[in-house]
Amino acid sequence: MTATTEDAANAAQDHDYTDLHAPVVDWFDAHARDLPWRRPEAGAWGVMVSEFMLQQTPVARVLPVYEQWLKRWPRPADLAAEPSGEAVRAWGRLGYPRRALRLHGAASAIAERHGGDVPKEHAQLLALPGVGEYTAAAVASFAYGQRHAVLDTNVRRVFARAVNGRQYPPNATTAAERKLARMLVPADDATAARWAAATMELGALVCTARTPVCGRCPIADRCAWQRAGAPEHEGPPRRTQTYAGTxxxxxxxxxxxxxxxxxxxxxxxxxxxxxxxxxxxxxxxxxxxxxxxxxxxxxxxxxxxxxx
DNA sequence: TAATCGTGGTG
DNA sequence: TCACCAAGATT
Missing domain, CATH: 1.10.10.10 (Winged helix-like DNA-binding domain superfamily/Winged helix DNA-binding domain)
Structure with missing residues (x-):
């Protein structure tokens, strides 16, 4: 058992972390941003489009592209009917344009194999191009209200701090993190879906990477990192990506x-x-x-x- | 497992 | 100014 696995196991044994659910979900109810893909009219396709666009890309830059994308291609079949290059063009400057190609591929697969509807099964979502563990769980949770561990960079940071007492999570997602995330998912589907969105939002707005606003955190009083005196990150530095000249x-x-x-x-x-x-x-x-x-x-x- | 894959805002 | 950072997936 690795050190981080022990962290997660010990944390789960020493405390009942179900008491995190209410304050985090209540905070979300009061402070969640009104984002277009969270509205009912977005539908599963809107959720899926947003998840593709939000991979490694800030919300502010996604918003305008998302709006024009759904206006032009309101259903997966609409996108699948066009050349893939049109998806790449409409992607604009969001970055990582292979995502546009994969979203087009996912739309084609949905049109051909799923009767034009975004599939509900996690395994079927995972089989789509460009859909990995996170995106499959996110779509199943946000679009269909299912119970899944949704582990993105925000949630990983929240758990690293609140539960494991570290400033940052490891560079690569570990089995221990997945296990912890699964253990923390609320029992019923509706609460689990809200928990997923709430922990992500908490990481995005309060428990941020650079300067966390712990004064506004609903669980600051029981945060392991706060209790430990907010120690600086130890271990290997998080690999910084160079760009110029590459x-x-x-x-x-x-x-x-x-x-x-x-x-x-x-x-x-x-x-x-x-x-x-x-x-x-x-x-x-x-x-x-x-x-x-x-x-x-x-x-x-x-x-x-x-x-x- | 680690490298690769864009872009632009920001402290 | 310039690292750092942003709802990852793929090989």
Whole structure:
């Protein structure tokens, strides 16, 4: 048993953490943001679209893209009927454009295999492209009110502090964290779904990464990290991602040109986005390999036209 | 398991 | 200014 597993097991044995449910859910009732994907009219498709867009991307940047996306493609079949390149174009500058491709792929699978309705089963959700453990649980919970452990970066941080007494969770999600999250899920489905949304919201608004606002936290009085005197993070530093000069930056520039052009773009135009030819070619090849760019005869390129 | 994959706001 | 950070998934 690892140290972190012991943390979780000991924490669960030493205390009854069901007393966290009421204050956190009550706080959520009073302070939850009014986000469009939380409204009833969003439906399961709206929830799924928001979850794709929110992967590693702040709410503020998602909002406008989400609105135009659902207006243009109100159902999965509407998106599936268009070329995947249109999804990449509409994705705009949200980042990680492979998510757009995968959302298009998920919509196609939903249209073909699920009669156009976002599936309810966790396993069926998990089988969709771009849907991992978190997103499957989130859609099942938020869209269908099911009981799942929903473990995102916000929840991981809340649990790391409130239960394990650490400033930050480990770099990679551990089995101990999953076990703890499962143990903390309220017994009934409706409360479990609210708990999931509430713990995420608490992490997003109060128990934030940089400067937590513990004075506004509904469980500050029983937070293990607070009780321990808010100790600084120990262990390996959280890996910081460089960007300038990487292939990702080059890919971003290339794709930005292609998004802006309705017509095929000549190689010579793409060549202007980056000075170093080897890296430039590698980035373009990568985009093609990923299905984000379609090469044409005569050295021209465009966003993909596939619908499959 | 660890690296890869965008983008832009911010303390 | 410049690391840090933001509702992860995939290989």
């Amino acid at each position: 292939d990702r930056q080059v890919r971003g520039r290339l794709l930005a040109v292609l998004r802006e052009s309705d017509a095929p773009v000549p190689q010579a135009v793409l060549d202007r986005v980056w000075h170093e030819p080897v890296q430039r070619a590698r980035a373009l090849d990568g985009l093609v390999a990923d299905g984000l760019v379609e090469p044409l005869a005569g050295g021209e390129y465009r966003l993909p036209q596939s619908r499959g």
